[in-house]
Every structure is written in C-alpha cells, then in structure tokens.
Amino acid sequence: MVNVDEKLEPILNDVLRRNAGEHEFHQAVREVLESLGRVIAKRPRYANNALIERICEPERQIIFRVPWVNDRGQVRINRGFRVQFNSALGPYKGGIRFHPSVNVGIIKFLGFEQTFKNALTGMPIGGGKGGSDFSPRDRSDAEIMRFCQSFMTELHRHIGEYVDVPAGDIGVGGREIGYMFGQYKRLTNRYEAGVLTGKALFYGGSRARKEATGYGAAYFVRRMLQTKGHDFDGKKVVVSGSGNVAIYTMEKVIEFGGKVIACSDSNGYVVDETGIDFALVKDIKEGRRGRISEYAKIKGGHARYVEGGSIWDVPCDVAMPSATQNELTGKDAKILIKNGVMAVGEGANMPTTPEAVRFFQEAGVLFAPGKAANAGGVATSALEMQQNASRDSWTFEQTEARLAEIMHNIHDTCAATAEEYGTPGDYVLGANVAGFVRVAEAMDALGVI
Ligand code: NDP
Numbered sequence: 001m002v003n004v005d006e007k008l009e010p011i012l013n014d015v016l017r018r019n020a021g022e023h024e025f026h027q028a029v030r031e032v033l034e035s036l037g038r039v040i041a042k043r044p045r046y047a048n049n050a051l052i053e054r055i056c057e058p059e060r061q062i063i064f065r066v067p068w069v070n071d072r073g074q075v076r077i078n079r080g081f082r083v084q085f086n087s088a089l090g091p092y093k094g095g096i097r098f099h100p101s102v103n104v105g106i107i108k109f110l111g112f113e114q115t116f117k118n119a120l121t122g123m124p125i126g127g128g129k130g131g132s133d134f135s136p137r138d139r140s141d142a143e144i145m146r147f148c149q150s151f152m153t154e155l156h157r158h159i160g161e162y163v164d165v166p167a168g169d170i171g172v173g174g175r176e177i178g179y180m181f182g183q184y185k186r187l188t189n190r191y192e193a194g195v196l197t198g199k200a201l202f203y204g205g206s207r208a209r210k211e212a213t214g215y216g217a218a219y220f221v222r223r224m225l226q227t228k229g230h231d232f233d234g235k236k237v238v239v240s241g242s243g244n245v246a247i248y249t250m251e252k253v254i255e256f257g258g259k260v261i262a263c264s265d266s267n268g269y270v271v272d273e274t275g276i277d278f279a280l281v282k283d284i285k286e287g288r289r290g291r292i293s294e295y296a297k298i299k300g301g302h303a304r305y306v307e308g309g310s311i312w313d314v315p316c317d318v319a320m321p322s323a324t325q326n327e328l329t330g331k332d333a334k335i336l337i338k339n340g341v342m343a344v345g346e347g348a349n350m351p352t353t354p355e356a357v358r359f360f361q362e363a364g365v366l367f368a369p370g371k372a373a374n375a376g377g378v379a380t381s382a383l384e385m386q387q388n389a390s391r392d393s394w395t396f397e398q399t400e401a402r403l404a405e406i407m408h409n410i411h412d413t414c415a416a417t418a419e420e421y422g423t424p425g426d427y428v429l430g431a432n433v434a435g436f437v438r439v440a441e442a443m444d445a446l447g448v449i
C-alpha cells in the first residue's frame with residue numbers, strides 16, 4: 001500500500017485536524033499527497049514556503065442560506081455552498097451539485113480534485129465547486145426555478161466571467177443552468193454569457209458541451225487501451241449511472257465499437273446482453289426524467305432490472321463508474337477482477353474507493369482516475385468560455401476535435417509523467433503529479449498567495 005511520505009505526514013495530519021469529519025475531503029487530499037513524496041524528492045523546492053499546505057487550503061469558502069417556497073406555499077430552507085479553491089491558473093471553475101448528500105466536505109473534495117483536473121487540461125482555469133443539499137427529485141419545474149433563483153440571489157455576488165465560472169454537476173443540467181443564468185442576468189443587468197457554462201446553444205452554449213464529459217472519458221479510455229494493443233471493439237462495457245456523464249459515455253463507447261451491457265440509477269441497474277439501447281436510456285432519463293427500471297419494462301425479454309444490488313456483479317471487460325463518489329468498493333473490485341476486467345475508467349469524481357484502486361493496480365488492471373478521464377467536461381466548458389469571449393460559435397465537429405485532442409494530450413501527459421516518476425502505467429501518479437506541478441509552478445511564481 002502507498003503511504004504518505006514522512007515529510008508530508010504533518011501536512012496530512014493538519015488537514016485531518018482542521019477539517020474534522022470531512023471524510024471525502026480527507027480521502028482526496030490523502031490520495032494526492034501519496035503521489036507527492038516522489039515529487040519533493042526530485043524537486044525539494046516544492047516543500048518550501050508552505051506551498052503544499054497552501055494548495056490544501058481553499059482560498060475562500062462561502063456557505064449561505066437558500067430560502068424558497070414550494071408549490072404548496074410552504075417556505076423551505078436549504079444550504080448553499082461555493083468553495084473557491086485555487087485561482088493560480090485562472091478564474092475558479094467547477095460545477096454546482098444539487099443532491100441531498102451535499103455538505104462542505106463533499107464540495108471541498110470536489111473543489112480540490114477540480115484544481116488538479118483543470119490544470120491537467122492545460123487551459124487557464126482555476127478550481128472551485130459549489131452546490132446545495134437540495135434534492136431536485138420529484139420537484140416541479142416551478143419549484144426548481146424558484147430554488148435556482150434563490151440560490152443565485154446569493155451566489156451572484158461571488159461569481160463573474162473573470163472571477164468564478166460555475167457549471168453543472170449531479171442534479172444540475174441545462175434546465176437549472178438556464179434558470180440560474182436568467183437570475184444572474186436580471187440581478188446584474190449584464191448579458192455576461194461567460195459567467196456560467198453548460199448553457200443551451202441558443203443563449204451562448206457550446207456545441208458538444210453536454211456530451212463532453214462522457215465522450216472525453218471514452219476517448220481517454222480508448223487511448224489507454226491502445227497502449228496495450230486493445231480497443232473498445234467488441235468489448236463488454238458496464239457504465240454505472242444514467243445521467244449526463246453515463247449517457248454520453250455509452251454513446252461514444254458504442255460508436256467506438258464497444259458493447260454496453262448495463263447501466264444504473266440510484267435505485268437499481270439494468271442488464272441487456274444484446275447491448276443497451278442508448279437512445280431509449282436517453283429518452284427515459286433526459287426526455288422523461290424517469291427511472292432506469294422503465295428500460296426493462298419497455299424492452300421486456302432480454303433486458304432485466306435488478307432493484308438495489310451492485311452493478312459491478314455484471315461481468316465485463318471495461319468498467320466505467322459514472323454516477324457518484326465511492327460507488328465502487330474493494331469488494332466490487334475483487335468481483336470485477338475475478339470476472340476478468342481489463343480496464344476501469346472513472347467518469348465520475350472519485351467513484352472508486354482507495355482500496356479498490358489498490359486492488360486494480362495490483363492486479364494489473366488499467367486504471368484511469370477521474371481527474372484525468374473526466375476532464376473533457378471542464379475542458380469543453382473552457383472552450384465555451386472562449387466562444388463567449390470571442391462572440392463566436394463553433395461547429396460540433398470542430399469542438400469535438402478539440403476535445404479529442406485535449407483528452408489525448410491529458411492521457412499522454414499522465415503516461416509520460418508516471419514513467420518519469422518511476423511507475424509506468426500508473427495513471428493515478430501521473431495525473432496527481434502533472435496536475436500538481438502546473439499549479440505549484442504558478443503559485444510559486446505569484447509569491448506567497
Ligand atoms: P447526473 O445528475 O446527470 O447523473 C447522476 C447519475 O448518478 C444518475 O443516474 C443518478 O441516479 C446516479 N447517482 C447519483 N447519486 C447516486 C448515488 N448516491 N448512488 C447511486 N447512483 C447515484 O450527474 P452527472 O452525470 O453530471 O455526474 C455524475 C458524476 O460525474 C459525478 O461524480 C460528477 O461529479 C461527475 N462529473 C460530471 C461532469 C459533468 O460535466 N456533468 C464533469 C466531470 C465529472 P438517480 O437519477 O437515481 O439520482
């Protein structure tokens with residue numbers, strides 16, 4: 001098992017002490033610090049000036065009340081968050097999550113990961129993340145709109161095209177971004193298209209942004225498979241989740257010749273050995289906001305729905321966890337390895353527990369960490385910002401070509417960095433080190449900030 005270098009241990013202990021109870025944040029920091037021992041051995045100056053301590057401390061954390069009125073006229077209260085983690089490379093950039101599980105530790109883990117992910121894209125964007133413990137499930141459109149307007153009534157003070165540029169995440173898609181952009185515009189009296197990304201095309205969105213995270217994950221994993229002489233062609237693929245990331249991962253994997261045989265939502269999973277009908281999943285989840293169980297009801301015969309249970313029990317060649325954090329455990333990893341999995345690509349943020357990552361790496365399974373494999377979403381958000389800044393709109397093909405190039409670069413940077421630091425094929429090491437070095441260089445150049 002990898003351990004944190006003894007020089008970095010006091011930093012980790014300090015993070016654990018000062019952020020008590022924030023388990024996901026602890027997990028994310030520990031994972032990065034485990035990779036940094038080799039960096040400070042090679043470049044000791046990174047251990048100076050409390051650089052690593054500063055990187056582990058968000059620049060700013062905003063927590064606010066979000067009051068709103070439901071359809072029955074009752075006043076409801078949620079908690080809003082925006083953690084502006086690091087702006088050394090550019091304005092804070094990162095999504096907004098609406099899910100009942102959201103708390104400050106989850107937003108901090110996501111903001112911390114985002115900082116390195118954004119650095120890996122090579123684009124001028126810092127790291128941030130936000131959200132609320134609001135559950136959009138079973139809420140009417142009018143309730144969602146009132147909630148988004150109230151959320152933005154506070155958030156607008158802290159964001160801006162050159163300050164902080166939020167986007168979507170779990171529970172926040174095109175509809176929510178539209179309501180938030182509308183309220184921002186109204187409060188500021190500015191048509192500042194570059195303040196949010198993930199917008200619809202007709203008011204400043206980018207083509208291929210909706211598809212970008214899933215497509216990008218498929219591009220990354222295909223390139224990783226190719227290093228071993230494989231491809232998606234004919235491979236059985238299991239994708240967890242059936243939201244934005246999962247849907248477009250499935251679409252691109254199928255286009256690459258893979259056979260997606262299972263996907264899920266938080267209630268259960270469906271298996272269709274003839275190949276998941278991607279258009280039907282898209283219609284159920286995006287069109288009707290329904291449950292994945294409906295897939296089996298509509299398909300009948302060869303499709304089956306399993307309520308609860310673990311989607312990782314389904315044997316596959318490639319696993320792409322694309323729902324939420326810590327959804328693939330050590331126990332799941334053992335089952336996947338026993339069933340012959342050859343590659344795992346994280347579409348979600350930190351979906352694989354540290355124990356499971358270790359099992360995969362020890363078993364020689366190719367493993368693509370989320371901060372590299374799912375960076376296509378934020379990279380395309382940066383392309384959306386470019387289009388907004390130049391009042392331009394690119395074609396789908398042009399945007400996807402840029403995305404593919406960025407994903408291949410990220411892959412190659414991670415692979416080269418892992419090799420340089422002594423463990424070829426360790427994409428976790430490669431992603432952490434390459435992301436860290438870019439942020440550290442910028443921070444070092446900017447003085448003690
Ligand atoms: P969506 O809300 O569109 O979809 C989330 C999916 O995951 C749904 O199928 C949902 O099921 C399922 N899910 C959510 N929480 C749980 C849970 N606790 N247990 C089991 N299933 C769950 O979100 P996205 O697709 O946008 O995000 C998925 C992951 O990808 C997240 O980790 C996010 O941070 C990450 N990500 C997203 C990016 C983006 O561009 N959207 C960019 C980079 C990373 P149900 O419908 O039942 O809730």
